[in-house]
Amino acid sequence: MKLPTAWAPAPQKIEARIDMSADVAGKGKCPECRQPMEIVSVSGSRMWACAKDRIVLPLPNDHQENEKA
Numbered sequence: 001m002k003l004p005t006a007w008a009p010a011p012q013k014i015e016a017r018i019d020m021s022a023d024v025a026g027k028g029k030c031p032e033c034r035q036p037m038e039i040v041s042v043s044g045s046r047m048w049a050c051a052k053d054r055i056v057l058p059l060p061n062d063h064q065e066n067e068k069a
């Protein structure tokens with residue numbers, strides 16, 4: 001099917017850099033830079049954080065307290 005010119009895709013490429021896959025965010029790695037995140041305490045809850053990218057993710061519900069990351 002030929003689309004009208006007005007519907008043609010925008011020339012600039014948009015890249016999704018946030019990787020929320022189980023292998024990255026699911027394992028405590030930053031979804032942006034993919035480096036291991038630090039566990040921080042936020043308002044009484046422990047969360048993964050990457051200070052460089054200013055990203056904080058809640059730990060999974062089944063995350064073990066004694067796991068490192």
Ligand SMILES: [Zn+2]
Pocket residue numbers: 030031032033034035050052053055
């Ligand atoms: Zn990061």
